Amino acid sequence: MTVGLFFGSFNPIHNGHLNIAREILKKTEIDSVWMVLSPKSPDKEEVLDKNDRYELMRLALMSESKIVISKVEFNLKTPNYTYLTLLELSKKHPNDNFILLMGEDNYKNINDWKESDYIINNYKILVYPRESTLKKENFLSGRLYNISSSLIRKKVARNEDISSLVPLNVMKQIQKKSYYSR
Template identity: 40%
Template sequence: MKIGLYFGTFNPIHIGHLIIANHFAEYSDLDKIWMVLTPHNPFKKKSSLLDNNHRYQLVLEALEAYPKIEASTIEFNLPQPNYTTNTLAHLKEKYPQHEFSLIMGEDNLKTLHKWKNYEVILENHEIYVYPRISEKQEENNLINHANIHVVDAPVVEISSTFIRKALKEDKNCRPLLPDPVWVYIDQMNFYR
């Protein structure tokens, strides 16, 4: 089985994440999408993260209607900070029957050369890239690599940061969240 790994803190998961994940589930050669919850991204401050189990619950709630998309906590038990290369090695060992690919935004591809062992990742895994609007039009040398597939996916400009800020300011951002995620966040009074 060919599995697309969509990494993120999903803090919180929102409709933009679902639009992208569903697009790859329906319009690519990937059989399944695993939304891999990252407990600690080495490039992000940890203080603003909801507890791992609450973020996992939010992702489970969001994915109920999407049978081709699953939540994965594989990184919760790996040494932190998490590095994609270590997660991929662990997955390859644990699930040798599967082929793992990465799903990432164009913005992340531009910084891939800064990732730990990025050459190993690029050599051994296909990377599916979805478009992002960026202010800087910088040259990306990796875009023509044989394992890079730029996909004409919808451009979604919704961020978890925006949603957290909106909730803190008591704004109604319900349309940006799947209904069960909104209900859970509201009941738990998160991000306020």
């Protein structure tokens, strides 16, 4: 099986994440997208508890048969790095072909990643455009989504509407649990 690995803190998951995963499934040879939930990102501070983010993702993906959540990083030592996750997944799923999915912003910085040469030399990388200025062979053409998790957190803190940014059941859970309300 060919699996697209979509890494993130998903703090929270939003319609942009979902639409990108759906587009990748339509436009590529990828059979399934695994959203790899990072329990604690090495470069991010304010992150909702991993189990709460998992629950928001579970709600968002209830009707998505080809998009699943991977908690592989929950059992890895912290701080964790992408190459360690790739080693673990390749060991656990030796018959699967893994392709990294990332936004253009992350791709621009990939050479700064720990063991970036290992990643670049051993895994195919598909890049989803953010600014659509670079055109390379591994770049997908796709709609630009002007949604970010940080925007959603700010809107929730200001008690603004997020109904167009996240699935309805995710919005209801955020409201019910007062996530991001400060």
